[in-house]
Amino acid sequence: MEAQLYFFNVFTDKPKSGNPAACALLSYWPAPDVLQAIASEAKQVVTAFIVPIADAPSQYQIRWFSCVQEINLCGHGTxxxxxxxxxxxxxxxxxFLSQHGELEVTASFAALQMILPQWFACPETQTELPPALLACQSIDYFQTRDLVLVLADEQAVQQFQPDFALIQQLKQHALIVTAFSSPDTYVLRYFAPRIGINEDIATGSAQCSLAPYWFKKTGRTEFKVRQLSLTDASFSVAINTQQLLLQTQAVNLPHLTRLVATTA
Structure with a gap:
């Protein structure tokens, strides 16, 4: 069997910016090694696969793969x-339903708005920072799924020098560095070499940790978010006690669409 593999730039409304992703709508789940082979050949930051749920026209099962392995709760793939x-x-x-949770997206032609879970720091599971990360002089740190370093300002985030060998040894999913930029913006960088992404361009799931943190620190309920990677990407988040909403856009790249085999 074959399926169409579509390509998008996410977190942007411009074809030459944003975070690249591929996606295929399948009628059934092939073997995991087939999905991994498709993702590896696609050579995107992430490839998402969706399968419709019978008798539920607005619901899909979803799985996400980097070029090297299956990953969990990928906002930009969703x-x-x-x-x-x-x-x-x-x-x-x-x-979109997965073994790691459910994500809901309201998709209008003007924007994509996704409801994300909120992840809170767990003091009882706080970790000791490796000496190399202690040298970064963070003003705070905490862990959720990821390890988050809070730095003094935007310049410190921009100038952060990642040690990918060290980050790969962390027990957390990824390392995030962040800082607040007055009056209404927080910035971040996201490093996930364990799943084959040294530095991500724009990361939806990182906001599950960062938006609740900055809400608690500032009292603000709406933020502009800038991820200080080499490629321009932008989005906004709004948060309250019940929901975390991320709003952005995605651009289809029709010239890249191609057929892929879904059987070994």
Whole structure:
């Protein structure tokens, strides 16, 4: 069997910026090694695969793969999936279900708005920082799924020098460095060499940790977010006690669409 593999730039409304992703709508789940082979050949930061749920026209099962392994709760892969469903079915509210949780995206042609879970620091599981990270002179740190270093300012985040060998040895999923930039913006960088992504361009799941933290620190409920990677990407988040909402856009790259085999 074959399926169409579509390509998108996410966290942007411009074809030459944002975070690249691929997505395929499948009728069934192939073997994991087939999905991994497709993702490896696609050579995108992430490839998302979705399968419709019977008798639930707005619901899909979803899995995400980097070039080297399956990953969990990928925001930008989910946004690519929502952009694909919007392209094929039109505007709507779509749910994407995985073994790591459910994500909901309201997909209009003007924007993609995703509901994300909120992850809070767990003091009882606080970790000791490796000496090399202590040398970064962070003003705070905490862990959720990821290890988060809070630095003094935007310049410190921009100038942070990642040691990928060290980061790969961390027990957490990834390392995030962040700082607040007055009056309404926080910045970040995201490093995940354990899953084959040395530095991500734009990371939806990072906001699950950062937005609750900065809400608690500043009292603000709406933030502009800038990820200080080499490629321009932008989005906004709004937070309250019940929901975390991320809003952005995605651009289809039709010239890259191609057929892929879904059987070994």
């Amino acid at each position: 946004l690519a999936a929502a952009a694909l469903v919007r392209q094929l079915k039109g505007e709507g509210c779509y749910q």
